[in-house]
Amino acid sequence: MLDPIEPHYLQLVKNLRGIIFFSESVSPDTELKWLRRKFKYRELGFSETLKLGISWRKAIPLPKIVNDSALDSLLQASLYICPLLILKEESLNAYMDAVIACIRTKQQLSDKDLKFNIRLVNYSITDFYLDAINLALKGDLDGRRKLADRDLKRFWRIKHEADGTPLIVYIDPLLMGGRLENPIFMSLVPAIVIDFQHK
Numbered sequence: 001m002l003d004p005i006e007p008h009y010l011q012l013v014k015n016l017r018g019i020i021f022f023s024e025s026v027s028p029d030t031e032l033k034w035l036r037r038k039f040k041y042r043e044l045g046f047s048e049t050l051k052l053g054i055s056w057r058k059a060i061p062l063p064k065i066v067n068d069s070a071l072d073s074l075l076q077a078s079l080y081i082c083p084l085l086i087l088k089e090e091s092l093n094a095y096m097d098a099v100i101a102c103i104r105t106k107q108q109l110s111d112k113d114l115k116f117n118i119r120l121v122n123y124s125i126t127d128f129y130l131d132a133i134n135l136a137l138k139g140d141l142d143g144r145r146k147l148a149d150r151d152l153k154r155f156w157r158i159k160h161e162a163d164g165t166p167l168i169v170y171i172d173p174l175l176m177g178g179r180l181e182n183p184i185f186m187s188l189v190p191a192i193v194i195d196f197q198h199k
Contacts, residue, residue, distance in 0.1 A: 018082050019085065021070065026090050031195065036058070044058065046060070047069050049072055078184065083124065083192060084171065084192075089166060089197075095191075103169075104162060107159045129187050168191070170189070171190075171191055
């Protein structure tokens with residue numbers, strides 16, 4: 001893991017727009033190609049435990065923190081203060097026990113709207129980062145849940161439908177098992193599910 005005082009770490013914190021995650025059981029080629037096309041000039045990170053399967057200069061492999069790719073991706077998102085980009089709805093299964101808030105919808109987002117909401121989840125983690133960590137240090141899981149529920153309001157443009165597919169989720173790394181010692185891994189992590197089979 002990079003030392004938080006290293007210039008390279010600071011550069012990544014400033015420039016990473018999200019951490020890519022997908023489970024081994026899916027083939028996210030379409031979603032990866034979309035991201036590569038839409039983020040030509042912005043960097044995305046991914047755990048070195050994942051194999052992207054495509055050549056992409058702006059996708060940055062990040063030194064692993066733990067061996068589990070789902071947890072590692074989540075901790076990377078907290079470390080670099082950016083959202084998780086979950087490719088394929090099936091990949092969300094890796095986090096289901098730790099999802100504390102969710103927006104479901106049947107709405108079909110345009111490319112422009114999807115990219116806009118990726119920008120919104122970026123704002124989310126930046127805005128509540130310190131509050132989420134302070135609540136974690138107090139052991140206030142209910143307070144973290146309420147924080148996520150309040151933050152859902154920024155996605156008012158999305159039509160919420162209980163029988164829809166997950167689009168925006170908030171994941172609590174404290175519920176993923178294991179003990180997190182360092183506060184930089186304790187933020188709530190907002191995520192957006194990118195799955196073009198629903199488009």
